[in-house]
Amino acid sequence: MVSTGFRLLRYGGVYETDGIVSTSLLSWALIRYLGAEVAVMVDEGFGNIFKALAWEAGVGQSDPLKVVELPLNRRSAEERFRSLMAGLRPAAMVAVERPGANSMGVYHNSRGQDISHLHAVADRLIEGLRLDGVPLIAVGDGGNEAGMAVVSDVVEQFIPYGGKCVCGCGGGIAAATGCDHPVIASISDLGVYGVLAHLLPLDGFAEIISKVERVMRAAVGLGCADAFHGPGFIGVDGVDHHSIKAVLGIIKRVVE
């Protein structure tokens, strides 16, 4: 069970590229190399975008990938999640660059603004499962993502708006939900690729490198945007696809 998707307030609520790009590739890798069945939770209205990206990443029509859209309304999201859980028993959960509410239940972007109206309560639903014993691997880069409460003291101290946001909720952007296995990276997608480098055989990771630009281009083509440079920029968090591929090449050399 995987959740991803961070909507950008300043670009009309589209998904940012970071998170969904690597999660598409992660889904493919989990199915192809680990024989896993994968369910991905995104926000209402973004299911088809994720499916298209997973297809670009190599997931086939007959592959065991289920994409679930969570309604923005909290009660509706809880109902959808309950009916989903009636048929699933997740062995593990992964959250990638998924907004995490602070202790007041407010979701924030990295500028300290309230983005609660754009996001379903995936982090809370995941937290419920985690308390029931399903381990959570959480990937984040700013401290305001699901699972990042494990470093909230550092986020509050060192990350802009970590302890005090600009929305007036009285808290900061530091997420209130924890995780079992934090993966903290300068860019969340790079954290996912780091994990994949260890998880996959070398030829599998080489395939990730060969596919990453295609998936990024597809994401931008579908209206997703870079969090720093906006729509049309082929990259994640202000880093273009050439540089991302170069870093992946370095990661590959390290595990070799």
Ligand SMILES: [Zn+2]
């Ligand atoms: Zn706030």
